[in-house]
Amino acid sequence: MRYVLALDQGTTGSAALVFDESGAVRGSADREIAQHYPASGHVEHDPDEIFATTIAVARDALTAAKANVRDVAAIGITNQRETTVVWERVTGRPIHRAVVWQSRASAAICDELRSRGLEPLVRERTGLVIDAYFSATKIRWILDRVPGAQQRAERGELCFGTVDSWLIWNLTGGRAHVTDVSNASRTLVFDIHRGTWDDELLAALDIPRAILPKPVRSSGVVADCDASHFGAAIPIAGIAGDQQAALFGQTCFSPGQAKNTYGTGCFFLENTGVRAAPPPKGLLTTIAWDIGEGPRYALEGSAFITGAAVQWLRDGLGLIKSAEETDAIARSIKTNDNVYFVPAFTGLGAPYWDPRARGLLIGLERGTTRAHVVRA
Structure with a gap:
């Protein structure tokens, strides 16, 4: 073997x-x-x-x-x-x-x-x-x-x-x-x-x-x-x-095929084939890979903080003990009650590209609970 x-x-x-x-x-x-x-x-x-x-x-x-x-x-x-x-x-x-x-x-x-x-x-x-x-x-x-x-x-x-x-x-x-x-x-x-x-x-x-x-x-x-x-x-x-490895691993081998990865951040990539397509405003053009037939290209949109916000809930705020808890906590309430979270801890990526933006947790009131924050 x-x-x-x-x-x-x-x-x-x-x-x-x-x-x-x-x-x-x-x-x-x-x-x-x-x-x-x-x-x-x-x-x-x-x-x-x-x-x-x-x-x-x-x-x-x-x-x-x-x-x-x-x-x-x-x-x-x-x-x-x-x-x-x-x-x-x-x-x-x-x-x-x-x-x-x-x-x-x-x-x-x-x-x-x-x-x-x-x-x-x-x-x-x-x-x-x-x-x-x-x-x-x-x-x-x-x-x-x-x-x-x-x-x-x-x-x-x-x-x-x-x-x-x-x-x-x-x-x-x-x-x-x-x-x-x-x-x-x-x-x-x-x-x-x-x-x-x-x-x-x-x-x-x-x-x-x-x-x-x-x-x-x-x-x-x-x-x-x-x-x-x-x-x-x-x-x-x-x-x-x-x-790019995720794009390949999701078998997005043909132009027009795309994937969205939710990890530390959130990254959307679309295969554009042999053409380095001019990106729409706020998006990027990048090389997807070259496996011996010349480069293949992709369009990309990047959000810097998604899963890392869950890590912050655990390590920064101490609201959870493990990432696995978040699903049950978020489902324990029916709505977010107008509590919103903007995870701009390290600025905003696509399409704004604002390095000085910072995170927001808004809509808090006396009835706001841990569950509202986790759900937001």
Whole structure:
């Protein structure tokens, strides 16, 4: 029996699944990761914890599957997108915590880019809007914040990567510095039409090309993981950002097919085929995947906080002990009694793209209960 090990590194945790040749899940595991909020609107993760939990859940899933590691044919990786890690090329040590896709830390940099009239160029080349959501302004923010980082980046001493790059770098012992095109298309400096890093946008942000990973296809062996991690060198053969992976996993292979994912956030993607369709106002165009036949594209609408609001009910307010409780609590009342919740904890995504918006809980009165808040 041969197996595939799937690694899913997400915003709230890391997960792994082991599939057999029939596509059945033979083993799985997951672990939460800590969320860090060092300032208003800032969200960060520990890159070392990201990698450590990924290795841990992979080993746990292989154990649960009772799989011989030498029978694992390949590793596939899917990941939270846009989250930005910058590390030292020689030591592999991060120079800063990972700046998470939800973080609004680079909002002022976005304001400056808009003031220079760069929005049309960004839209044309990348399919995106200028927003702190995307990686490039997070890179700029880290290079500005860490003393000497800009000079080290220019000398080629630093590496940038989204989470897929960070995992692959560590899995291969630093032998592979790559990202797939679906993740690259979320950086704000990748030309989605030519499939290359865009020199004009890199210059606008003063980001040295030397720190960037090599863009690769979403399917195909990029390197073998180091045998020290699992006891054998396993080929890493698939990479995709989590929302593009979900589009593929929901078998949306034809233009016009779409999916909506409810997770930490809410993400609607529609396959547009070989055409990078000009997005309607407020939406995005992104690369869905490239599995060897050229890039396929998608339209996307993103809401930053959905499932994460349930985590906030548990950890922030202490109104629930587990996410599973929310369904019964919400159904315990017939209406929300005009209590409404806007989960703009880290700004608003599509179609507003307002990084400074904040959450609202409105319509409260003396009769408002925990159930009303949960239902809202």
